[in-house]
Amino acid sequence: MSIFDAKTLWLIGVVLVLLASASVVVRVLKRRPDSGIDAAILETFHLRVRAWWILFAILAAAFLLGPVATVVLFGLISFWALREFITVTPTRPGDHYTLFWVSCVFTPLQFVLVGMGYYGLYSIMIPVYAFLFIPARIALAGDYKRFLERAAKIQSGLLICVYCLSHAPALLTLKLPPLPNGEVDTGGGVRLLFFLVLISQLSDALQYAWSQIPRRHVIVPTINPTRTWEGLLGGTASVTLIGAVLWWATPFHGSSWWMAALMSAVISLMGFAGGITMSAIKRDRGVKDYGTLVEGHGGVLDRIDSLCFAAPVFFHCTRWWLVLAGIMSRVS
Protein backbone atom coordinates (compact mmCIF):
# COMPACT_ATOMS: atom_id res chain seq x y z
CA MET A 1 0.00 0.00 0.00
CA SER A 2 1.23 3.48 -0.84
CA ILE A 3 2.02 6.02 1.85
CA PHE A 4 0.10 8.56 -0.19
CA ASP A 5 -3.36 7.81 1.16
CA ALA A 6 -6.23 10.30 0.97
CA LYS A 7 -5.28 12.09 4.20
CA THR A 8 -1.65 12.57 3.11
CA LEU A 9 -2.77 13.94 -0.24
CA TRP A 10 -5.12 16.36 1.52
CA LEU A 11 -2.31 17.53 3.80
CA ILE A 12 -0.01 18.05 0.81
CA GLY A 13 -2.84 19.91 -0.93
CA VAL A 14 -3.25 22.24 2.06
CA VAL A 15 0.48 22.99 2.07
CA LEU A 16 0.51 23.62 -1.68
CA VAL A 17 -2.39 26.05 -1.35
CA LEU A 18 -0.63 27.85 1.55
CA LEU A 19 2.64 28.10 -0.38
CA ALA A 20 0.95 29.20 -3.59
CA SER A 21 -1.03 31.91 -1.81
CA ALA A 22 2.15 33.11 -0.05
CA SER A 23 3.87 33.36 -3.43
CA VAL A 24 0.92 35.27 -4.89
CA VAL A 25 0.86 37.68 -1.93
CA VAL A 26 4.59 38.38 -2.40
CA ARG A 27 4.07 38.99 -6.15
CA VAL A 28 1.18 41.37 -5.57
CA LEU A 29 2.91 43.33 -2.77
CA LYS A 30 6.11 43.66 -4.82
CA ARG A 31 4.16 45.27 -7.66
CA ARG A 32 2.72 47.89 -5.31
CA PRO A 33 5.47 49.95 -3.69
CA ASP A 34 2.84 52.12 -1.93
CA SER A 35 1.49 49.22 0.17
CA GLY A 36 3.21 50.64 3.27
CA ILE A 37 5.14 47.45 3.99
CA ASP A 38 8.87 47.73 4.67
CA ALA A 39 10.74 46.63 1.52
CA ALA A 40 13.38 44.79 3.57
CA ILE A 41 10.75 42.74 5.40
CA LEU A 42 9.06 41.94 2.09
CA GLU A 43 12.37 40.80 0.61
CA THR A 44 13.02 38.56 3.65
CA PHE A 45 9.55 37.08 3.27
CA HIS A 46 10.13 36.57 -0.46
CA LEU A 47 13.36 34.63 0.23
CA ARG A 48 11.67 32.70 3.00
CA VAL A 49 8.82 31.59 0.71
CA ARG A 50 11.37 30.42 -1.86
CA ALA A 51 13.22 28.47 0.83
CA TRP A 52 9.94 26.82 1.83
CA TRP A 53 9.24 25.74 -1.75
CA ILE A 54 12.70 24.13 -1.89
CA LEU A 55 12.17 22.47 1.51
CA PHE A 56 8.75 21.23 0.44
CA ALA A 57 10.05 19.81 -2.84
CA ILE A 58 12.95 18.00 -1.14
CA LEU A 59 10.71 16.59 1.61
CA ALA A 60 8.08 15.44 -0.87
CA ALA A 61 10.74 13.74 -3.01
CA ALA A 62 12.19 11.97 0.04
CA PHE A 63 8.73 10.80 1.16
CA LEU A 64 8.07 9.45 -2.33
CA LEU A 65 11.32 7.48 -2.30
CA GLY A 66 10.42 5.93 1.04
CA PRO A 67 11.50 5.96 4.70
CA VAL A 68 15.15 5.10 4.00
CA ALA A 69 15.49 8.13 1.73
CA THR A 70 13.84 10.32 4.37
CA VAL A 71 16.26 9.15 7.09
CA VAL A 72 19.21 9.71 4.72
CA LEU A 73 17.90 13.19 3.89
CA PHE A 74 17.69 14.16 7.57
CA GLY A 75 21.11 12.61 8.14
CA LEU A 76 22.58 14.86 5.45
CA ILE A 77 20.82 17.92 6.89
CA SER A 78 22.23 17.06 10.34
CA PHE A 79 25.69 16.56 8.93
CA TRP A 80 25.58 19.94 7.21
CA ALA A 81 24.16 21.71 10.27
CA LEU A 82 26.91 20.20 12.44
CA ARG A 83 29.56 21.45 10.01
CA GLU A 84 28.10 24.93 10.27
CA PHE A 85 28.01 24.70 14.05
CA ILE A 86 31.63 23.56 14.38
CA THR A 87 32.78 26.12 11.81
CA VAL A 88 31.56 29.05 13.91
CA THR A 89 32.67 27.48 17.21
CA PRO A 90 36.38 27.86 17.92
CA THR A 91 38.18 24.62 18.74
CA ARG A 92 41.85 23.86 19.20
CA PRO A 93 44.10 21.65 17.06
CA GLY A 94 43.92 19.01 19.83
CA ASP A 95 40.22 18.55 19.11
CA HIS A 96 40.82 17.39 15.56
CA TYR A 97 40.28 13.66 16.09
CA THR A 98 37.35 14.20 18.42
CA LEU A 99 35.71 16.27 15.70
CA PHE A 100 36.46 13.56 13.19
CA TRP A 101 34.73 10.97 15.38
CA VAL A 102 31.77 13.23 15.99
CA SER A 103 31.07 14.11 12.37
CA CYS A 104 32.15 10.93 10.61
CA VAL A 105 31.23 8.20 13.11
CA PHE A 106 28.58 9.30 15.64
CA THR A 107 26.49 11.30 13.16
CA PRO A 108 26.00 8.53 10.56
CA LEU A 109 25.67 5.90 13.30
CA GLN A 110 22.82 7.83 14.96
CA PHE A 111 20.85 7.88 11.71
CA VAL A 112 21.54 4.21 11.00
CA LEU A 113 20.13 3.38 14.45
CA VAL A 114 17.11 5.63 13.84
CA GLY A 115 16.51 4.00 10.46
CA MET A 116 16.60 0.57 12.06
CA GLY A 117 14.22 1.74 14.77
CA TYR A 118 16.44 0.78 17.77
CA TYR A 119 14.78 3.25 20.13
CA GLY A 120 16.59 1.88 23.19
CA LEU A 121 19.97 2.56 21.59
CA TYR A 122 19.50 5.75 19.56
CA SER A 123 17.92 7.57 22.50
CA ILE A 124 21.05 7.13 24.65
CA MET A 125 23.94 6.63 22.20
CA ILE A 126 24.77 10.34 21.96
CA PRO A 127 23.80 11.70 25.40
CA VAL A 128 25.59 8.85 27.20
CA TYR A 129 28.28 7.16 25.13
CA ALA A 130 29.26 9.99 22.80
CA PHE A 131 29.19 12.49 25.68
CA LEU A 132 31.59 10.33 27.68
CA PHE A 133 33.75 9.65 24.65
CA ILE A 134 34.22 13.33 23.72
CA PRO A 135 36.03 14.58 26.89
CA ALA A 136 38.03 11.34 27.10
CA ARG A 137 39.25 11.69 23.52
CA ILE A 138 40.13 15.37 24.06
CA ALA A 139 42.09 14.40 27.18
CA LEU A 140 43.89 11.71 25.22
CA ALA A 141 45.05 14.35 22.73
CA GLY A 142 46.93 15.98 25.61
CA ASP A 143 45.70 19.57 25.37
CA TYR A 144 44.06 20.69 28.64
CA LYS A 145 43.54 24.39 27.84
CA ARG A 146 39.86 25.40 28.34
CA PHE A 147 39.10 21.69 28.51
CA LEU A 148 35.50 21.78 29.77
CA GLU A 149 34.57 24.60 27.45
CA ARG A 150 35.83 22.70 24.39
CA ALA A 151 34.11 19.48 25.40
CA ALA A 152 30.85 21.36 26.02
CA LYS A 153 31.02 23.04 22.61
CA ILE A 154 31.39 19.77 20.75
CA GLN A 155 28.73 18.10 22.90
CA SER A 156 26.26 20.93 22.28
CA GLY A 157 26.81 20.77 18.55
CA LEU A 158 26.27 17.02 18.48
CA LEU A 159 23.21 17.25 20.73
CA ILE A 160 21.42 20.04 18.86
CA CYS A 161 22.34 19.32 15.26
CA VAL A 162 22.36 15.52 15.29
CA TYR A 163 20.63 13.99 18.31
CA CYS A 164 17.68 16.39 18.39
CA LEU A 165 17.11 16.49 14.66
CA SER A 166 17.29 12.70 14.34
CA HIS A 167 14.02 12.52 16.30
CA ALA A 168 12.21 13.99 13.29
CA PRO A 169 12.74 10.97 10.98
CA ALA A 170 12.36 8.72 14.05
CA LEU A 171 8.65 9.58 13.87
CA LEU A 172 8.48 7.25 10.85
CA THR A 173 9.39 4.27 13.04
CA LEU A 174 6.63 4.76 15.63
CA LYS A 175 3.99 2.03 15.80
CA LEU A 176 0.73 3.86 15.17
CA PRO A 177 -2.78 2.70 16.11
CA PRO A 178 -4.95 1.42 13.25
CA LEU A 179 -7.26 3.80 11.43
CA PRO A 180 -10.90 3.98 12.61
CA ASN A 181 -11.88 1.58 9.81
CA GLY A 182 -9.41 -1.00 11.13
CA GLU A 183 -6.76 -0.58 8.43
CA VAL A 184 -3.08 -0.17 9.22
CA ASP A 185 -2.12 3.54 9.18
CA THR A 186 0.79 3.26 6.71
CA GLY A 187 0.94 6.96 5.91
CA GLY A 188 0.68 8.05 9.56
CA GLY A 189 4.41 8.42 10.19
CA VAL A 190 4.91 10.57 7.11
CA ARG A 191 1.98 12.78 8.11
CA LEU A 192 3.37 13.16 11.65
CA LEU A 193 6.74 14.27 10.29
CA PHE A 194 5.06 16.58 7.80
CA PHE A 195 2.92 18.02 10.58
CA LEU A 196 6.01 18.69 12.72
CA VAL A 197 7.92 20.44 9.92
CA LEU A 198 4.86 22.41 8.81
CA ILE A 199 3.93 23.63 12.29
CA SER A 200 7.50 24.52 13.28
CA GLN A 201 8.05 26.51 10.06
CA LEU A 202 4.66 28.21 10.43
CA SER A 203 5.35 29.08 14.06
CA ASP A 204 8.66 30.69 12.99
CA ALA A 205 6.88 32.79 10.40
CA LEU A 206 3.86 33.66 12.54
CA GLN A 207 5.97 34.59 15.57
CA TYR A 208 7.90 36.92 13.27
CA ALA A 209 4.70 38.33 11.75
CA TRP A 210 3.08 38.94 15.15
CA SER A 211 6.17 40.69 16.48
CA GLN A 212 5.77 43.31 13.73
CA ILE A 213 2.70 44.85 15.41
CA PRO A 214 3.40 48.30 16.87
CA ARG A 215 3.28 47.80 20.67
CA ARG A 216 6.43 45.76 21.13
CA HIS A 217 7.61 44.14 24.34
CA VAL A 218 10.96 42.59 23.50
CA ILE A 219 11.63 39.45 25.56
CA VAL A 220 15.46 39.43 25.67
CA PRO A 221 16.85 42.55 24.01
CA THR A 222 20.46 41.43 24.48
CA ILE A 223 19.92 38.20 22.55
CA ASN A 224 17.40 38.94 19.84
CA PRO A 225 15.63 42.31 19.49
CA THR A 226 13.06 40.93 17.02
CA ARG A 227 11.45 38.40 19.37
CA THR A 228 8.62 39.97 21.36
CA TRP A 229 5.97 38.72 23.77
CA GLU A 230 3.36 39.69 21.18
CA GLY A 231 5.16 37.51 18.66
CA LEU A 232 5.53 34.53 20.98
CA LEU A 233 1.95 34.56 22.28
CA GLY A 234 0.29 35.57 19.02
CA GLY A 235 2.34 33.10 17.01
CA THR A 236 1.70 30.25 19.43
CA ALA A 237 -2.04 30.99 19.53
CA SER A 238 -2.17 31.07 15.71
CA VAL A 239 -0.36 27.77 15.17
CA THR A 240 -2.41 26.16 17.93
CA LEU A 241 -5.50 27.07 15.90
CA ILE A 242 -3.92 25.83 12.67
CA GLY A 243 -2.89 22.58 14.40
CA ALA A 244 -6.43 22.09 15.67
CA VAL A 245 -7.81 22.61 12.17
CA LEU A 246 -5.34 20.02 10.83
CA TRP A 247 -6.15 17.43 13.51
CA TRP A 248 -7.54 14.99 10.93
CA ALA A 249 -4.07 14.65 9.42
CA THR A 250 -2.43 13.48 12.66
CA PRO A 251 -2.78 10.03 14.19
CA PHE A 252 -4.27 11.68 17.30
CA HIS A 253 -7.73 10.89 15.97
CA GLY A 254 -8.70 9.08 19.13
CA SER A 255 -8.30 12.24 21.22
CA SER A 256 -10.02 14.55 18.72
CA TRP A 257 -8.76 18.02 17.88
CA TRP A 258 -7.37 19.25 21.22
CA MET A 259 -4.43 16.85 21.20
CA ALA A 260 -3.23 18.20 17.83
CA ALA A 261 -3.73 21.75 19.15
CA LEU A 262 -1.70 21.01 22.29
CA MET A 263 1.10 19.45 20.24
CA SER A 264 1.20 22.53 18.00
CA ALA A 265 1.53 24.81 21.04
CA VAL A 266 4.41 22.64 22.31
CA ILE A 267 6.13 22.79 18.90
CA SER A 268 5.77 26.58 18.83
CA LEU A 269 7.19 27.06 22.36
CA MET A 270 10.10 24.70 21.67
CA GLY A 271 10.69 26.50 18.38
CA PHE A 272 11.00 29.75 20.31
CA ALA A 273 13.45 28.12 22.74
CA GLY A 274 15.53 26.86 19.81
CA GLY A 275 15.49 30.24 18.13
CA ILE A 276 16.78 32.21 21.12
CA THR A 277 19.37 29.53 22.00
CA MET A 278 20.88 29.64 18.53
CA SER A 279 20.66 33.46 18.53
CA ALA A 280 22.64 33.52 21.79
CA ILE A 281 25.39 31.38 20.24
CA LYS A 282 25.47 33.60 17.14
CA ARG A 283 25.61 36.72 19.33
CA ASP A 284 28.51 35.32 21.32
CA ARG A 285 30.45 34.44 18.16
CA GLY A 286 29.56 37.76 16.53
CA VAL A 287 28.09 36.22 13.39
CA LYS A 288 24.78 36.98 11.73
CA ASP A 289 24.16 33.60 10.10
CA TYR A 290 25.66 30.14 10.46
CA GLY A 291 26.48 29.64 6.80
CA THR A 292 25.92 30.62 3.23
CA LEU A 293 24.63 27.46 1.56
CA VAL A 294 22.08 29.42 -0.44
CA GLU A 295 22.84 33.11 -0.95
CA GLY A 296 20.53 35.26 1.15
CA HIS A 297 19.14 32.43 3.25
CA GLY A 298 21.84 32.12 5.84
CA GLY A 299 22.83 28.57 6.65
CA VAL A 300 20.90 25.36 7.14
CA LEU A 301 21.14 25.79 10.90
CA ASP A 302 19.44 29.21 10.71
CA ARG A 303 16.43 27.53 9.08
CA ILE A 304 16.16 24.46 11.30
CA ASP A 305 16.99 25.80 14.79
CA SER A 306 13.33 25.67 15.85
CA LEU A 307 12.86 22.21 14.32
CA CYS A 308 15.91 20.89 16.24
CA PHE A 309 14.40 21.85 19.58
CA ALA A 310 10.85 20.84 18.73
CA ALA A 311 11.63 17.39 17.24
CA PRO A 312 12.63 15.40 20.38
CA VAL A 313 9.86 16.89 22.52
CA PHE A 314 7.23 16.29 19.83
CA PHE A 315 8.58 12.75 19.38
CA HIS A 316 8.38 11.96 23.11
CA CYS A 317 4.93 13.53 23.56
CA THR A 318 3.64 11.48 20.63
CA ARG A 319 5.24 8.35 21.99
CA TRP A 320 3.74 8.83 25.47
CA TRP A 321 0.38 9.55 23.90
CA LEU A 322 0.64 6.29 21.92
CA VAL A 323 1.46 4.32 25.09
CA LEU A 324 -1.43 5.97 26.97
CA ALA A 325 -3.83 5.43 24.07
CA GLY A 326 -2.77 1.77 23.95
CA ILE A 327 -3.46 1.31 27.67
CA MET A 328 -6.81 3.13 27.38
CA SER A 329 -7.97 1.00 24.48
CA ARG A 330 -7.06 -2.20 26.36
CA VAL A 331 -8.94 -1.02 29.50
CA SER A 332 -12.12 -0.07 27.65
Next chain:
Amino acid sequence: MDTNLARNLLALLARFVSGASVRWIDSQPDTCQRVYFANHTSHLDAIVIWSALPQVVRMLTRPVAAKDYWSKGPVRRYLANQLFNAILIDREEIKVHQSPVDLMIREIGHKYSLIVFPEGGRSEGREVGEFKSGLYYLCKKRPDLELIPVHLDNMNRILPRGEVLPVPMLSCISFGPPMWLEAGEIKTDFLARARDAVRRLKELD
Protein backbone atom coordinates in the same frame (compact mmCIF):
# COMPACT_ATOMS: atom_id res chain seq x y z
CA MET B 1 38.87 5.27 -15.38
CA ASP B 2 38.41 8.13 -17.80
CA THR B 3 40.70 10.94 -16.63
CA ASN B 4 38.24 13.75 -17.21
CA LEU B 5 35.52 11.96 -15.30
CA ALA B 6 37.93 11.21 -12.46
CA ARG B 7 38.96 14.88 -12.41
CA ASN B 8 35.40 16.07 -12.13
CA LEU B 9 34.63 13.53 -9.41
CA LEU B 10 37.70 14.59 -7.47
CA ALA B 11 36.71 18.26 -7.79
CA LEU B 12 33.22 17.41 -6.54
CA LEU B 13 34.65 15.44 -3.61
CA ALA B 14 37.02 18.28 -2.72
CA ARG B 15 34.14 20.75 -2.81
CA PHE B 16 32.12 18.52 -0.50
CA VAL B 17 34.91 17.86 2.02
CA SER B 18 35.99 21.49 2.16
CA GLY B 19 32.39 22.78 2.19
CA ALA B 20 33.79 25.76 0.35
CA SER B 21 31.80 28.80 -0.53
CA VAL B 22 33.58 30.54 -3.38
CA ARG B 23 33.62 34.32 -3.77
CA TRP B 24 35.06 36.33 -6.62
CA ILE B 25 35.66 39.83 -5.28
CA ASP B 26 36.21 42.43 -8.06
CA SER B 27 37.39 39.51 -10.14
CA GLN B 28 36.08 37.00 -12.69
CA PRO B 29 37.13 33.48 -13.66
CA ASP B 30 39.05 33.59 -16.95
CA THR B 31 41.06 31.23 -19.13
CA CYS B 32 43.91 33.73 -19.66
CA GLN B 33 47.29 32.78 -18.17
CA ARG B 34 47.25 33.55 -14.47
CA VAL B 35 49.10 32.88 -11.26
CA TYR B 36 46.80 32.20 -8.33
CA PHE B 37 48.74 32.83 -5.14
CA ALA B 38 47.30 31.91 -1.76
CA ASN B 39 48.01 31.53 1.92
CA HIS B 40 49.01 27.97 2.79
CA THR B 41 47.74 26.15 5.87
CA SER B 42 46.82 22.63 4.77
CA HIS B 43 47.77 19.90 2.30
CA LEU B 44 44.30 20.24 0.80
CA ASP B 45 44.82 23.88 -0.20
CA ALA B 46 45.94 23.21 -3.77
CA ILE B 47 43.12 20.75 -4.49
CA VAL B 48 40.53 23.04 -2.95
CA ILE B 49 41.54 26.08 -5.04
CA TRP B 50 41.78 23.88 -8.13
CA SER B 51 38.29 22.46 -7.50
CA ALA B 52 36.80 25.92 -6.87
CA LEU B 53 37.63 27.03 -10.41
CA PRO B 54 35.09 26.54 -13.20
CA GLN B 55 35.78 23.38 -15.22
CA VAL B 56 37.23 25.10 -18.32
CA VAL B 57 39.61 27.12 -16.18
CA ARG B 58 40.45 24.12 -14.02
CA MET B 59 41.63 22.13 -17.06
CA LEU B 60 44.18 24.86 -17.77
CA THR B 61 45.40 25.34 -14.21
CA ARG B 62 48.32 23.46 -12.65
CA PRO B 63 49.12 23.56 -8.93
CA VAL B 64 52.74 23.84 -7.87
CA ALA B 65 53.33 21.30 -5.12
CA ALA B 66 56.09 19.82 -3.00
CA LYS B 67 57.71 16.75 -4.56
CA ASP B 68 58.55 15.16 -1.19
CA TYR B 69 54.85 15.03 -0.24
CA TRP B 70 53.10 14.41 -3.56
CA SER B 71 55.39 11.72 -4.95
CA LYS B 72 55.06 9.50 -1.89
CA GLY B 73 52.94 6.41 -2.56
CA PRO B 74 50.96 5.45 -5.66
CA VAL B 75 47.76 7.33 -4.69
CA ARG B 76 49.40 10.72 -4.24
CA ARG B 77 51.49 10.17 -7.37
CA TYR B 78 48.38 9.35 -9.40
CA LEU B 79 46.55 12.38 -8.03
CA ALA B 80 49.42 14.76 -8.65
CA ASN B 81 50.51 13.49 -12.06
CA GLN B 82 47.31 12.29 -13.68
CA LEU B 83 44.54 14.29 -12.10
CA PHE B 84 45.64 17.77 -11.25
CA ASN B 85 48.65 17.71 -13.47
CA ALA B 86 50.78 19.26 -10.76
CA ILE B 87 54.22 20.75 -11.22
CA LEU B 88 56.28 19.08 -8.54
CA ILE B 89 59.11 21.04 -6.97
CA ASP B 90 62.00 19.35 -5.25
CA ARG B 91 62.37 21.29 -2.03
CA GLU B 92 65.43 19.38 -0.87
CA GLU B 93 67.81 20.06 -3.71
CA ILE B 94 67.23 23.28 -5.53
CA LYS B 95 69.84 23.40 -8.28
CA VAL B 96 71.20 26.52 -9.87
CA HIS B 97 70.40 25.52 -13.43
CA GLN B 98 67.15 23.83 -12.53
CA SER B 99 65.53 26.57 -10.44
CA PRO B 100 61.84 26.07 -9.60
CA VAL B 101 60.93 29.29 -11.37
CA ASP B 102 62.53 28.11 -14.63
CA LEU B 103 60.75 24.79 -14.29
CA MET B 104 57.39 26.50 -13.79
CA ILE B 105 57.90 28.80 -16.78
CA ARG B 106 58.90 25.87 -18.96
CA GLU B 107 55.94 23.77 -17.83
CA ILE B 108 53.20 26.37 -18.30
CA GLY B 109 54.29 27.50 -21.77
CA HIS B 110 51.74 29.90 -23.15
CA LYS B 111 48.76 27.83 -22.11
CA TYR B 112 48.57 26.94 -18.44
CA SER B 113 47.91 28.91 -15.28
CA LEU B 114 49.57 28.22 -11.91
CA ILE B 115 48.50 27.83 -8.30
CA VAL B 116 51.35 28.79 -5.97
CA PHE B 117 51.82 29.26 -2.25
CA PRO B 118 54.46 31.97 -1.83
CA GLU B 119 54.83 31.38 1.92
CA GLY B 120 56.94 28.38 0.92
CA GLY B 121 55.54 26.01 3.51
CA ARG B 122 52.37 25.78 5.48
CA SER B 123 52.01 28.52 8.07
CA GLU B 124 51.16 27.49 11.60
CA GLY B 125 48.82 30.20 12.78
CA ARG B 126 46.04 32.15 11.15
CA GLU B 127 48.36 34.99 10.12
CA VAL B 128 49.64 35.05 6.53
CA GLY B 129 53.42 34.51 6.62
CA GLU B 130 56.13 36.44 4.76
CA PHE B 131 56.28 35.66 1.03
CA LYS B 132 59.35 34.01 -0.47
CA SER B 133 60.92 35.66 -3.49
CA GLY B 134 59.91 32.99 -6.07
CA LEU B 135 56.76 34.89 -7.00
CA TYR B 136 58.84 37.98 -7.77
CA TYR B 137 61.31 36.15 -10.02
CA LEU B 138 58.46 34.39 -11.78
CA CYS B 139 56.80 37.70 -12.58
CA LYS B 140 60.07 39.29 -13.59
CA LYS B 141 60.56 36.66 -16.25
CA ARG B 142 56.91 36.60 -17.30
CA PRO B 143 55.46 40.07 -16.52
CA ASP B 144 52.43 39.28 -18.71
CA LEU B 145 51.03 36.79 -16.19
CA GLU B 146 47.97 38.04 -14.32
CA LEU B 147 48.31 37.61 -10.56
CA ILE B 148 45.19 36.66 -8.63
CA PRO B 149 45.35 36.80 -4.82
CA VAL B 150 43.44 33.98 -3.14
CA HIS B 151 42.57 33.65 0.52
CA LEU B 152 41.61 30.34 2.10
CA ASP B 153 39.72 30.51 5.35
CA ASN B 154 39.33 27.68 7.87
CA MET B 155 41.31 25.11 5.84
CA ASN B 156 43.79 24.69 8.69
CA ARG B 157 40.94 23.34 10.84
CA ILE B 158 39.74 20.92 8.17
CA LEU B 159 43.16 19.29 7.77
CA PRO B 160 45.75 20.71 10.19
CA ARG B 161 49.47 20.08 9.99
CA GLY B 162 50.45 16.52 10.64
CA GLU B 163 46.92 15.10 10.55
CA VAL B 164 45.76 12.49 8.06
CA LEU B 165 41.98 12.50 8.31
CA PRO B 166 40.09 15.64 7.33
CA VAL B 167 37.20 16.89 9.45
CA PRO B 168 34.45 18.15 7.17
CA MET B 169 33.89 21.74 8.24
CA LEU B 170 33.03 24.70 6.08
CA SER B 171 35.58 26.97 4.46
CA CYS B 172 35.61 30.07 2.34
CA ILE B 173 37.73 30.76 -0.74
CA SER B 174 38.03 34.36 -1.89
CA PHE B 175 39.54 35.31 -5.25
CA GLY B 176 40.66 38.94 -5.40
CA PRO B 177 41.23 41.48 -8.18
CA PRO B 178 44.14 40.87 -10.60
CA MET B 179 47.49 42.60 -10.06
CA TRP B 180 50.81 42.73 -11.94
CA LEU B 181 54.45 43.37 -11.20
CA GLU B 182 54.88 47.11 -11.87
CA ALA B 183 57.79 48.26 -14.04
CA GLY B 184 60.79 48.90 -11.82
CA GLU B 185 59.06 47.74 -8.64
CA ILE B 186 61.61 46.43 -6.18
CA LYS B 187 61.36 42.93 -4.75
CA THR B 188 60.41 43.70 -1.15
CA ASP B 189 57.75 46.23 -2.17
CA PHE B 190 56.18 43.80 -4.60
CA LEU B 191 56.16 40.90 -2.13
CA ALA B 192 54.64 43.09 0.59
CA ARG B 193 51.98 44.31 -1.84
CA ALA B 194 51.12 40.74 -2.85
CA ARG B 195 50.90 39.64 0.76
CA ASP B 196 48.68 42.60 1.61
CA ALA B 197 46.35 41.63 -1.26
CA VAL B 198 45.81 38.21 0.36
CA ARG B 199 45.41 39.71 3.82
CA ARG B 200 42.86 42.22 2.54
CA LEU B 201 40.68 39.33 1.34
CA LYS B 202 40.91 37.80 4.80
CA GLU B 203 39.60 40.98 6.39
CA LEU B 204 36.58 40.96 4.09
CA ASP B 205 35.24 37.81 5.78
